[in-house]
Amino acid sequence: MKQYLELVSHVIQNGTKQANRTGINTISFPGAMLRFDLQEGFPAITTRKMAFKSAIGEMCGFLRGVNNAAEFRALGCKVWDQNANENAQWLANPFRQGDDDLGEIYGVQWRKWPAYKQIPLSNTAAIEQTLSNGYKQIAQGEEDGQAYVVLYKAIDQVRQCVDTIIKDPGSRRILFHGWNVAQLDEMALPPCHLLYQFHPNVETKEISLTLYIRSNDLGLLYPLEESAQYAMAA
Template identity: 35%
Template sequence: MASIAIPPAGTSTRHPEWQYLELMRRIWEDGSERIDRTGVGTRSVAGAMLRFDLDGGAMPLLTTKRVYWKTATREMLWFLTGDTNIRPLVLQGVKIWNEWPHVRYVKETGEDVSLEDFIQRIADDEAFAAEWGDLGPVYGKQWVDWPTYRYRPDGLYEKGPGINQVAEVVESLRTSPGSRRHIIEGWNVAELDRMALPPCHKTYQFHVAGEGENARLNCLLYQRSCDVALGLPFNLWSAALLTRMMAQQTDMEAGELVWMGGDVHLYLNHEHLITEQLTREPQGHPRLEITRKPSSIFDYAIEDFEVHDYAPLGPIKAPVAV
């Protein structure tokens, strides 16, 4: 496989994106080949870490292929609404989650409808979308409405008020920055079987370094399962974006994003993407500008974000494994 020499860690001119390319090459060359849930097959390693400095608006936005950061941003804003139906995404042209409801619809109804026709029905028919566009209690539901239950005097349980983890973390960062409990968790064991896909980027922990005007907000993300070729470029952007939003809301500067992966893999049918991307060199240093400060973490809009100095190489398409 053709590839280019990756500068060693610590090199003064080393672009932060080399970490990603180095991980990709290591998985493809040395990973354990396995049959996975999707049946496609992967090469996989156990455990990986990437670190990105977010100072000055810097973002881990890959330049060796185009990453559609507005799509990833719209998904993050959708998570923060707590919605679990794909229709709001479909109406914005976001296709990230389309395959999962489509597979369920075909399986349960037996109707051999194309993905394109199914998604058009989601867009055109609100009632159809309500029945077939829901993903179950995925990410956003757990983030802003984690279910609780109360024990009643008659010995039965009833549903209690949901927990807004995001709002609670914002408040705890403001009032108790030194806490070690600034955590947003998506892995609700009791509801995994109701989710179209259990959370991959499952645990976010925030850490405050420094005090007052020198306070910097770091984020550690643990991802249990990571599709390095297609998923990780979005995951890195989204985690850094959330960190920048949380930092703005708590009057801090963004510090460092520390990404940790569990089962870190490449799909066998992504070979063309991997081979091409490993011939490319990072270029430029993309920066994110947040153009206003909304009243809360839940009030951002896509128009609030601008990316500067992003001139990536072309996109490389590959199929999503469902």
């Protein structure tokens, strides 16, 4: 808590005022970082009353790939209700699929990141390799006189991370991402915490996690359900 309050003070004293889409100016200080050792306690750092059950329900929803406010409510989390049903911009979005729909938010990208490959029909080796990796052909077309096929696969990024931690813990590629540029317009809210990298230590049998947040209300800092290390762009 001490380092958090010191950071809040530092941002207030050294940050710069900036206008943004909400119409309420912010005091911004990019690139700040907080570090937590889980052996010293759970990093639930906030200046307000913490709705712990709601935070756990939300995380369970993300890990299940939930994209519907009703499913979050069933898990004890109501924080997505307003984004789903009261956000004027989202209500007018043609991608919205009725009440409680949230679109392709966090958990969808974590567990079912949509991956497409367009491969020339003449490149049979690449097509065969892609099919062997679980992709399915969904379309065929022609561009500049060259025939091609389109293959698709929903990628479970979290599962890939778990598998790599087990099989290749020395890898520096154990990460997953929520910022899918191609689908930002299909989300009720684009991800704030968006990049997560695991750092296993084989010798000590510990795992650190670096979390990058593109935007966060530092004064009301969210409970940190999952991070051992927490990198924040305020």
